[in-house]
Amino acid sequence: MAGKNQPKRRADGELSRTRILDAATEIAAERGYEGTSIALVSAKCGLPASSIYWHFKNKDDLIAAVIERSFADWRRAWQLPADGAAQERLQGLAMQIAKALLDSPDFIRLGLMLALERRPVEARARAMFIQVRTQTYVELTSTLAELAAGLTEAQIHQLVTYSMAGADGLFIAKEIGGDAVDLIELFELHARVLYDTAMRMLDEQAE
Amino acid sequence: MAGKNQPKRRADGELSRTRILDAATEIAAERGYEGTSIALVSAKCGLPASSIYWHFKNKDDLIAAVIERSFADWRRAWQLPADGAAQERLQGLAMQIAKALLDSPDFIRLGLMLALERRPVEARARAMFIQVRTQTYVELTSTLAELAAGLTEAQIHQLVTYSMAGADGLFIAKEIGGDAVDLIELFELHARVLYDTAMRMLDEQAE
Amino acid sequence: MAGKNQPKRRADGELSRTRILDAATEIAAERGYEGTSIALVSAKCGLPASSIYWHFKNKDDLIAAVIERSFADWRRAWQLPADGAAQERLQGLAMQIAKALLDSPDFIRLGLMLALERRPVEARARAMFIQVRTQTYVELTSTLAELAAGLTEAQIHQLVTYSMAGADGLFIAKEIGGDAVDLIELFELHARVLYDTAMRMLDEQAE
C-alpha cells in the first residue's frame, strides 16, 4: 500500500478487476458455474466482455478468483477461539461461523454448487473450492486436537468431518426453509452436540 | 412382465418417455440444471431432440419430472421403522437412508444443486424438489413425535431440521471426500447424536 | 340436404373440418401465412396436428381453404344493387361493402397480407386470393358498365381498379387508425368520388 504514484492507470485496472469480481460473485452465487455467463457479468459490471478477458484468462479462471476472494472474505469473518473453557470456545466458534454464513453466504453457496457437480473435465474453480475447504479442515483439526486432547486421529477426523457437514447442511436448511429455520439456534445445538460427542469419546476411551 | 393390459401397446410412448427420463436423470445428477442440455440428453437416449419435446413441455418440465421420479425411487429405498426400541429404530432408519444415498444419489445431488440456485425466474424443477422434500419432513416429524413422545412441536421441528441437515451435509462430505469419508459410520454417529439429544430434551423438560 | 342417415361419423368429420377452418381463419387473419403454425391451429381447435393433415393436404391447402371460405362469407354479406338511380345504387353498394369489411375483416386482412408477400415459390393460398379477387373485379366491372353506360373499357378498368384500391386502402386506414377513422363516412366519400368521376368521364367524352 501507500506510495501509489503510478499514473492512475494501475489504480483503474485494480478497480475494474474488483468491479468484475463483484459482479461475477453476485451472479455465480445465484446461478452457479454454468449459469454465470460472461455477458451477464459484463452487463452487471458495465465493462465489455473483452475487458473481462483482459483481467482473467477465461471463465474458469474468473470463477476460481471469485471463490478465492469470497473464501478470504468469509474466513476473515471468524477466528479460532484463543482461550477459555472448551465448551465456551466451541459455542463461540459456532456462533461466529453461523453469522459468517448469514452475512456472506456467497462463498458457501457457490462452493457447494461446485462441489456437487461432477462435470467430466472442468477444473480450476472446483479445485479452488476443494483447496480452501481443506484449509478450513486443517484449521479445525488442530483446534479440536487442542480442545479435546486425547482423541485419536480417526476420532478427530470424524468429528471435524461431522462438524463441517453439519454446517453445510444447516446452511442449506436455511436456504430452503427461510424464516422457518433459526440458524443461530441450530448452530448452538450443533456446537453442543459436538462437545458432548467429544466428551463421550474421551470417556469411552478412558474405560 | 407380460400381462400388460393396455390396449395394444401402440407406438411405445411410455418406453420412450422412460428412456428420456433415464438419460436426463443421469446427466442432471452429474451436471445440474444448466449443465443438462437437451442435445446431451438426446444423444444419450437416442431420440432426437424434437421427440423430447413431444414428451415434455420444456426443459424445466423435464427436470421436474426427473426430480419427481428419482425422489419416488429414493423414497422406496427406505421405510419408517415399525417397532422396536427407539434407539434401534433410529439407528435402523439412519442406516437405510445412508444406503439409499449411496445407492441412488441422483435425487439428492440434483435436488441440492437446485436448492442452492437462486435463479430469478424459472421454477418448476426447484419447486418440485422443495415439495417432495417437505413430504419427507412431514414423515420424519410424525415418526419422531412417536419415538420421543413428550417433545414440544418446536423441539421436534428443530430435531427434524437438524437430522435432515445432517443427512444433506454428510452426503456432501462424501461427495467431496470420497473414500476418506465413511458415510455409514458417520450416519451411525448422526443417529446416536439425535437419540441422545432427544433424550436430553426430555430430561430437561422433566425437571 | 336432409336425409343425414349416415352413421354420424360423416357428420363428425364435417364438424372437425369446420372447427379446424375456424381456428385457422382466426389465426391467419391475425398473423398471416408464416405466422400460422399447424401447432397453433391444433391448440386452438383442440384436434391434434395429425388430424389437420387428414382434412387438408398441407398448410398451403389449409390456408387456401381459409381464403376460399372467408371470401364466400364476405361475398355473401353484400349484393350488387338491382335498380334505382345510379348514385343511390353506388352509395348503397359502398355502404354494404364497408359494413362487410367491418363485420368480417378476416378475408381482406389475410388476403392483403398474402398479396403483399413475394415469396419465391409458394402457391395455392395466394393464388386463391388473386382468383376470388378477380371474381369481384369482374362483378364490379359489369355493374359499372351498366351504371355508367358509355364509358370505354379502359375507363371502366381504371374506375374499378381505383374503387377496389380505395376499399383496400380504407380498410388499412381503419386497421391502423382505429377509432380515429370513420370507415362508413369515408366509404360514402369514396362512393361519391367514384360517381362524380364517372360522370365527368362521360361529360368529357361527350364533348
Place this chain on the structure above:
Amino acid sequence: MAGKNQPKRRADGELSRTRILDAATEIAAERGYEGTSIALVSAKCGLPASSIYWHFKNKDDLIAAVIERSFADWRRAWQLPADGAAQERLQGLAMQIAKALLDSPDFIRLGLMLALERRPVEARARAMFIQVRTQTYVELTSTLAELAAGLTEAQIHQLVTYSMAGADGLFIAKEIGGDAVDLIELFELHARVLYDTAMRMLDEQAE
C-alpha cells in the same frame, strides 16, 4: 469516400451494419416479418448470424431499423410542393409519391404487411411503421391546410386519410395487377379527385 473524420475507421462496424440492413430490407420487403429469418439475412450479407446480434438486439429490433431507414430513404424521394397553383402542386406531389413507390417499394410493402398483422405481443417494428406513417400524416395535414385554406380540421383529417388510403390501395393494386395497372395514371386520377373534393367542400361550406 475520403474525408471521413472518424478517428481511424476502426473495424468497420458501420459498414457491417449497413450490409446487414441492406440484406434485411431486401428480404423483409419480399417476405414480411415472419418470413425474414436471421439465417437468410446472414446468408445474404455474408456475416454470421451471431454478428447480426452484435449490431441489433434481436429480430424485432432489426426489422424496426429496416423500417426506419427505408422510410427515411423513401421520404427523401419526394418533397412537399413549395409554390404554384394548388392543383398543380397536388398533381406534382402525387407524381413524386407514385414514383417513389415505384422506385423504392420496400418501405410501403413491408410497412403494410406489418400494419395488417395483429400479433398478440411483439411490437417495435410495427410501432416504428405506425410512427413514421404518422409523421407523413402530419406533413400532409399542414400542406393541405395551406393548399385549401378554409377547410375544417375534420375535413382535412378526412381528406388526408383518404389520400393516404388511396396511395396504399393503389400500391397494392399495382402489386397485384402488375403491368395491367398504370400506377402513374391512377395517381393522376387520385390527385384530381382530391383536388375536386377539396374544392367541393369549400363550395358547400360557402353556401
Place this chain on the structure above:
DNA sequence: TATGAATGAGACTTCATTCAT
C-alpha cells in the same frame, strides 16, 4: 374417421472466446 408418436430441418438467440486497434 382419426391420432399418438416421431422426426429432420430450421427458428431465434446466447455462448465463450479472439483479435486488431
Place this chain on the structure above:
DNA sequence: AATGAATGAAGTCTCATTCAT
C-alpha cells in the same frame, strides 16, 4: 489498460410433415 467487432458452436424450442395403428 482496454474495447469494438466478430465468430463458430451450441443453446432451447418450433416447424411442417409422416406413419403405423
